[in-house]
Amino acid sequence: MIKQLSGNEAVAYALKQLNPDVMGAFPITPSTEIPEYFAQYVADGQVNTEFVTVESEHSSMSVCIAAQAAGARTVCATSSCGLALMYELLYVAASCRLPITLVCVNRALSGPININNDHSDSMGARDSGWIQIYAENNQEAYDNVIMAMPIGETPWVRLPVMTCMDGFITSHAVENMQLLDSDVVKRFVGEYKPENYLLKKENPLAVGPYDISAYYMEHKVLQAEAMKAAKARILEVAAEFERISGRSYGLLEEYRMEDAELALVLIGSTAGTAKAAVDRLREKGVKAGLVKIRVFRPFPGQELAKALAGTRAVAVMDKSEGFSANGGPLFSETCSALYDCKERPYLINIVYGLGGRDVTTGDIEKLFGRLANIAETGDIGSVYTHMGQRSREEIA
Amino acid sequence: MSKIYNLKREVEKPPRLTGGHRLCAGCGAGVVVSGVLRALNQEDRAVVVNATSCLEVSTFMYPYTAYMDSFIHSAFENSAATCSGVEAAYNALKRRGKVDGTVKFITFAGDGGTYDIGFQSLSGAMERGHDMVYVCYDNEAYMNTGIQRSSSTPLFARTTTTPVGSAGQGKKQNKKDLTEILVAHNIPYVAQTAPLGNFKDLHTKSHKAIYTEGPCFLNILSPCPRGWDYPMAQLAQITKLAVDTCVWPLYEVEEGIWRLSYIPKKKLPVEEFMRPQGRFRHMFQKGNEWMIEEVQKQVDQRWESLLEKTGA
Amino acid sequence: MINAQDINEKTPWQDLTPGGEIYEAGTARAFNTGVWRTNTPVFHAQACKHCMLCVPFCPDSAIPVKDGKRLDFNYMHCKGCGICENVCPFPAITMVTGGVPHD
Ligand SMILES: Cc1ncc(C[n+]2csc(CCOP(=O)(O)OP(=O)(O)O)c2C)c(N)n1
Ligand code: SF4
Ligand code: SF4
Ligand code: SF4
Ligand SMILES: [Mg+2]
Numbered sequence: 001m002i003k004q005l006s007g008n009e010a011v012a013y014a015l016k017q018l019n020p021d022v023m024g025a026f027p028i029t030p031s032t033e034i035p036e037y038f039a040q041y042v043a044d045g046q047v048n049t050e051f052v053t054v055e056s057e058h059s060s061m062s063v064c065i066a067a068q069a070a071g072a073r074t075v076c077a078t079s080s081c082g083l084a085l086m087y088e089l090l091y092v093a094a095s096c097r098l099p100i101t102l103v104c105v106n107r108a109l110s111g112p113i114n115i116n117n118d119h120s121d122s123m124g125a126r127d128s129g130w131i132q133i134y135a136e137n138n139q140e141a142y143d144n145v146i147m148a149m150p151i152g153e154t155p156w157v158r159l160p161v162m163t164c165m166d167g168f169i170t171s172h173a174v175e176n177m178q179l180l181d182s183d184v185v186k187r188f189v190g191e192y193k194p195e196n197y198l199l200k201k202e203n204p205l206a207v208g209p210y211d212i213s214a215y216y217m218e219h220k221v222l223q224a225e226a227m228k229a230a231k232a233r234i235l236e237v238a239a240e241f242e243r244i245s246g247r248s249y250g251l252l253e254e255y256r257m258e259d260a261e262l263a264l265v266l267i268g269s270t271a272g273t274a275k276a277a278v279d280r281l282r283e284k285g286v287k288a289g290l291v292k293i294r295v296f297r298p299f300p301g302q303e304l305a306k307a308l309a310g311t312r313a314v315a316v317m318d319k320s321e322g323f324s325a326n327g328g329p330l331f332s333e334t335c336s337a338l339y340d341c342k343e344r345p346y347l348i349n350i351v352y353g354l355g356g357r358d359v360t361t362g363d364i365e366k367l368f369g370r371l372a373n374i375a376e377t378g379d380i381g382s383v384y385t386h387m388g389q390r391s392r393e394e395i396a
Numbered sequence: 397m398s399k400i401y402n403l404k405r406e407v408e409k410p411p412r413l414t415g416g417h418r419l420c421a422g423c424g425a426g427v428v429v430s431g432v433l434r435a436l437n438q439e440d441r442a443v444v445v446n447a448t449s450c451l452e453v454s455t456f457m458y459p460y461t462a463y464m465d466s467f468i469h470s471a472f473e474n475s476a477a478t479c480s481g482v483e484a485a486y487n488a489l490k491r492r493g494k495v496d497g498t499v500k501f502i503t504f505a506g507d508g509g510t511y512d513i514g515f516q517s518l519s520g521a522m523e524r525g526h527d528m529v530y531v532c533y534d535n536e537a538y539m540n541t542g543i544q545r546s547s548s549t550p551l552f553a554r555t556t557t558t559p560v561g562s563a564g565q566g567k568k569q570n571k572k573d574l575t576e577i578l579v580a581h582n583i584p585y586v587a588q589t590a591p592l593g594n595f596k597d598l599h600t601k602s603h604k605a606i607y608t609e610g611p612c613f614l615n616i617l618s619p620c621p622r623g624w625d626y627p628m629a630q631l632a633q634i635t636k637l638a639v640d641t642c643v644w645p646l647y648e649v650e651e652g653i654w655r656l657s658y659i660p661k662k663k664l665p666v667e668e669f670m671r672p673q674g675r676f677r678h679m680f681q682k683g684n685e686w687m688i689e690e691v692q693k694q695v696d697q698r699w700e701s702l703l704e705k706t707g708a
Numbered sequence: 709m710i711n712a713q714d715i716n717e718k719t720p721w722q723d724l725t726p727g728g729e730i731y732e733a734g735t736a737r738a739f740n741t742g743v744w745r746t747n748t749p750v751f752h753a754q755a756c757k758h759c760m761l762c763v764p765f766c767p768d769s770a771i772p773v774k775d776g777k778r779l780d781f782n783y784m785h786c787k788g789c790g791i792c793e794n795v796c797p798f799p800a801i802t803m804v805t806g807g808v809p810h811d
Contacts, residue, residue: 022481054480055516056517063477072485072488072489095727096727198485203709204463205466206730207467215717218720223727404760414737415736416737425767458728459735461730461735463734591765629790630794
């Protein structure tokens with residue numbers, strides 16, 4: 001079924017098809033529409049979810065944690081400050097091994113307060129133990145939500161899943177997209193059947209111990225192994241998903257990388273812009289390519305190294321500023337992924353698009369120009385720079 | 397409640413908080429929690445929630461849970477939201493035919509987790525109307541982290557963040573009246589109680605709270621021999637003095653109707669309650685008589701206002 | 709399903725429960741807090757009127773009751789706080805110095 005939907009509506013529609021047991025709801029731009037659409041589904045009797053309209057995102061995640069532990073399938077959506085307010089609980093969710101689904105509509109973090117897109121919210125949560133899957137467009141946002149539960153709920157994974165899409169750019173833009181039949185979605189996702197849950201009659205369950213140092217390390221190793229195991233499971237679910245949808249997904253997407261010498265590594269909706277730029281450059285004979293990271297946690301390090309093999313210069317584009325003074329989070333991951341390669345490309349880091357700053361095909365073509373220059377001269381200049389900000393040098 | 401209270405019958409039930417937990421010897425929290433859980437009908441299941449606290453770190457230290465029922469601890473500040481989440485799951489799964497039978501939802505949190513950091517979560521859960529009981533075991537300070545003041549710490553009490561010195565005389569502020577704040581939520585049942593005598597008051601109120609539909613709140617005085625600095629064997633004496641001095645009045649508010657549960661035959665002066673406790677020791681030094689007078693004045697005022705509200 | 713009795717400080721990570729969950733009731737019963745005692749309550753059955761006043765006051769659920777009778781202390785959990793001795797209206801409990809159970 002082809003429909004024209006905004007990213008938020010597409011996600012809300014997926015959630016309707018999934019008909020979760022419990023949803024925690026709290027408004028924050030630009031994710032607000034998701035609980036709003038969902039509230040209407042509840043009011044219209046199209047779902048029979050327990051819709052809990054909490055007094056904060058902190059409680060929305062707390063409700064999801066408790067309900068999931070109790071045996072329910074739970075979902076929530078948030079952005080920016082809302083995700084930041086959940087910070088402590090994100091760790092609790094992951095360490096209690098509760099496969100909650102959270103839709104993060106990416107927005108800049110305060111301060112100053114700003115409602116527009118960048119990735120500083122979910123990047124701040126990258127080490128919380130959640131699986132993170134980023135969408136380029138509405139279709140992917142919809143598809144990722146449907147794949148979230150079969151990934152997270154797998155007994156040897158048991159991890160929460162954050163599906164991310166870019167605020168406004170994806171959440172509010174209306175696009176043509178393919179929706180699956182609700183029956184197909186239901187069958188694909190199946191029932192949630194945890195082995196143990198708080199409401200189980202046969203045996204009680206105790207969750208969230210005080211863990212002394214004699215056990216904490218072992219529990220963390222278990223959790224780390226689950227995250228490693230999630231990689232294969234994400235691909236398995238993607239393969240199953242392809243069978244019902246015809247759409248294929250990997251941990252990352254390579255665009256015109258076969259013989260690429262100059263490449264970008266980036267996340268999210270900018271991939272659309274970058275693909276257009278790559279196409280234009282290809283027409284001009286530039287061997288440009290793009291790697292879009294779809295799954296950031298677990299990080300596809302080996303896959304990325306393989307994709308970049310043979311390139312001569314690469315720009316890693318971070319849509320969040322990590323303030324490490326040494327580059328953004330995607331840059332760090334890329335550097336470490338490439339460390340073991342025999343022939344490494346020149347690598348630079350571009351922090352861009354903060355707080356909704358636009359990036360155009362022109363900007364990206366210019367960036368490829370810089371890469372071409374680096375490849376030719378071997379002079380990378382500054383490794384870590386920002387793009388898109390006004391500066392004296394440009395005005396002069 | 398249908399059956400009249402009978403201590404003998406009640407203590408025959410197997411305890412739902414087991415021994416083997418790590419609370420200090422003589423800790424009031426163990427008494428309070430096992431007392432509340434005893435009010436569950438034996439055939440009913442429960443899910444117990446804890447906020448991070450002395451209670452939590454002592455009753456579920458991996459791999460030892462002291463609860464006979466399912467249990468969840470998530471964080472310090474969210475135990476009410478946590479309980480509401482379990483209740484939401486129960487409603488959803490019941491509607492979908494995936495769980496059956498009666499299950500009750502009971503949260504235990506300390507005064508820090510209730511009056512302070514968990515206050516928003518508590519207020520939200522009560523307003524949303526979940527069918528749950530929230531129990532504050534009030535030991536009047538952050539005990540788990542080493543006796544720091546909370547908004548429940550009484551006026552002039554010594555804690556590690558309100559020490560006594562040449563320029564400081566303990567906590568400068570009054571204890572927050574949380575029970576009355578909960579009354580203002582217009583929930584079906586709010587009560588204040590303490591472990592006393594034959595436990596009739598604590599038991600009856602717990603049973604009412606558990607079996608009244610909707611959100612119910614219990615504030616239970618829970619002496620801490622370590623933080624209050626009194627001999628641990630004297631738990632019963634201390635709580636008795638707290639109610640006989642009217643420092644901790646016993647009352648309940650059911651569907652908006654205020655009821656006093658206990659009027660001391662002879663209202664004792666506050667110093668009777670305070671003298672055995674090291675946290676008030678500085679108030680008994682020469683020249684500090686005004687402090688005790690001040691506390692007495694405040695206790696009297698609050699007691700008078702409670703008498704008025706309850707029409708007693 | 710992994711049982712608490714099979715978990716100890718030598719258990720390898722593969723054999724611990726994910727998230728530190730426990731799938732049984734009251735596993736703390738296996739933990740001996742009786743060794744914390746510095747004083748020990750002694751029960752004098754002949755003086756006990758089975759009024760049960762001591763039972764709910766024990767923070768450690770260490771006073772068993774069966775068929776209307778208050779039984780001897782469970783010394784595995786009793787921490788020797790002395791609250792029971794204080795609330796007993798009869799000479800049925802005395803405290804003795806030292807942590808060992810009486811015999
Ligand atoms: C967000 C957060 N802040 C601080 C702490 C540290 N902390 C743990 S328990 C506690 C005090 C608990 O006090 P209370 O709720 O009164 O319970 P008590 O230990 O006194 O029984 C504190 C400050 C924490 N665990 N989480
Ligand atoms: S410090 Fe106080 S509240 Fe905490 S366990 Fe010890 S006696 Fe109980
Ligand atoms: S001494 Fe304390 S712990 Fe031991 S039985 Fe008596 S009340 Fe319980
Ligand atoms: S309080 Fe004393 S008399 Fe009553 S049951 Fe206990 S030991 Fe026996
Ligand atoms: Mg406290």
